[in-house]
Amino acid sequence: MLISNMLLQIETEDDYRDALKRFLEICAAPKDSEEERELYLLMDLMEKYERNNCSFT
Known part of the structure; x- marks a missing residue:
């Protein structure tokens, strides 16, 4: 989620890449x-x- 060019939460793979x-x-x-x-x-x-989203095993 982006608010005023500040990322506040990463919810998706696209958010993560950004x-x-x-x-x-x-x-x-x-x-x-x-x-x-x-x-x-x-x-x-x-x-x-x-x-929360990446498996390290």
Whole structure:
């Protein structure tokens, strides 16, 4: 789900791909920037999606 260009929840594989793409765009964000905060949010959201939807066995 995207609101004002901010991903708040990853519900689908397409959402996940969009989040991953954005993550890769900003992974070198300067410390204490809006992009760094977005980076950590994306990491949390992607990790939650992976735990719930990806099989690691």
